[in-house]
Amino acid sequence: MFPTAAGRRLLLLIRRTATAGTNPILLLHHHHHQNSMLLSNLYSSTSLARTPELKSAAAAAYVVASCGLPPAAAAGISRNARFRSTADAESVVSLLRGYGFSDANITQMFPKFPYLLTMNPDKTLRPKLEFFASLGIPANVLSRSAILSRSLEKHIVPCIEFLRGVVGTDGNIRKAISRNPWALCIDIDNNMHTAMEALRSHGLDDAQIVRLVVLNISVLAMPPDRINGVFEDLKALELPTMHPRFPYGFLRLSRLKRGAWKERMSLYLNFGISKNELVKAFRVQPGILAVTKKTIQQKLCFFQDKMNVLPADVLTRPVLLTFSMEKNILPKCAVLSVLLGEGKIERDERNINLINSLRRTNNNFYDSFVSRYEKDVPDVVKAYKGEIKFTGFMD
Known part of the structure; x- marks a missing residue:
């Protein structure tokens, strides 16, 4: 499909202003009424002629027109992703849309990972998208991390095979990755293997590890000493590894600085709640030690002053604090x-x-x-x- 006459005029405008040294983004603002007509016509097989390297302003103008990004974001992309032609960038956008990436997904990805626009769409990007599609991992998950920039053969496939050996099924892989897509970027040898060794050293069996990793796949990025510290903290809180809520307790404490839960515990105790009451509530709802001190103070004061409910009674229903x-x-x-x-x-x-x-x-x-x-x-x-x-x- 060839672009419309208006589309050709805009592409010609970008080319001419880049040659003349004028910022095309400013001209695009000046011709805003033309832009709104052209957004749907720029995803064509015809693109700007190949040049040694598109000038930054021209590239930014193209990204504004074709991807719908704000000028500031487009300018940042053009500075960090030097593509030689809009043809490849245009094909990348079209390919992503074909695999279910929405405008919001694309707008989210490119400012963070501008080099995606420079990829060879057929040789490099398409095989990755096909691989993830075969696993049932949706576009909105992939758009939240830089995994599409990693090598398919050297990293993505080995990573998935490792995870399959840990959690067993592709369904569990999808659940784990959906919660934290960045986990796919974890180094296998330096992080995943050592994390698994640390988990096993604490006596977790395969079923317990599956539950923990599916719920909190980022555990595979944690260094052994951090993992050991969380186990020590959970032991101090009397939450044994066999307890059904153990994975949730691990998740909550792993997101806090070491020992931060002690400060939150002290705050609860200041409201007349006993340690035994607090530990019992933590086993039911581990999130009560993960909320901020300000939130704890605010909610306990609210229940006490506005609802005339004793803090100890609130702790018997700890989900309220979340x-x-x-x-x-x-x-x-x-x-x-x-x-x-x-x-x-x-x-x-x-x-x-x-x-x-x-x-x-x-x-x-x-x-x-x-x-x-x-x-x-x-x-x-x-x-x-x-x-x-x-x-x-x-x-």
């Missing part, structure tokens, strides 16, 4: 407050029934307290939308 205040807790509290005021629901002496209601999923809560009462108490809809603010459960 919920978003703005998106989850406050809208639910506002609804419950309206219903209390209208006499539709009651509360017990310690408000246990109210915090139990907060534990419900959003859909379940909406069905039980919004849909059920909206005809008799229309304000519950406003409360759930945030139009009625929660100020506390008053006596």
Whole structure:
């Protein structure tokens, strides 16, 4: 397909301004009404004539027009990816679209990995895309890492074969990679092998390692001393390796600096929560020691001061400490407050029934307290939308 007359005029404009030393991006802004007509016409087999190297401004203008990137991002790409012709870059974009990459995926990738535009689309890029497609790994996962820049024969295939030997199935590989696509860039010899040795040295069997790696594939990038430190911390928190929540505890602590959980533990203890209560809650919901100190302080004060609930009672329902205040807790509290005021629901002496209601999923809560009462108490809809603010459960 040949570009339209308008498309040829824009391509000619890019070529002429590059030769004259004028910044084509500025001219593209000046001719913005033409750009909007041309975006869909630039993905053609006809492109600029090959030159020893496209000038930076001309390359940036091409990226603006063809990929829809902002001028600043396009200028950065043109500086870091010196492609000799727009033909290859155009083919790369077309190939990616053919493998399911959306505009958002492409816009996300190129500023971070501009050299993708310089790849040979058929010899280099297509075999990688076909390989990942055979594994069922979607485009939106691949767009989040630099794995397409790695060698297929020397790195990608050996890495997948190693992972298959660890987690067993391609389904598990997809789950693990979807959670952290960057893990595919981990060095096999210097990281993956040593990490596996460290995990086995702590007595984990194959099934436990599968659960841990599928949930937290980044463990394979951790040095042995860091892995050993997490095991020591989990032992101090009385979470044994055979416990069903062990992989989640490992995930949470591995994302903190060594010993950071102790500071968070001290904060809980300052609210009158005992160590035994905290350790028990951690086994149920390891995330309570991964949230920030500010979040812990904010939520415990909220439950204590606005809901009249003891911190120790909150810890018996530790999932509440992982919920978003703005998106989850406050809208639910506002609804419950309206219903209390209208006499539709009651509360017990310690408000246990109210915090139990907060534990419900959003859909379940909406069905039980919004849909059920909206005809008799229309304000519950406003409360759930945030139009009625929660100020506390008053006596």
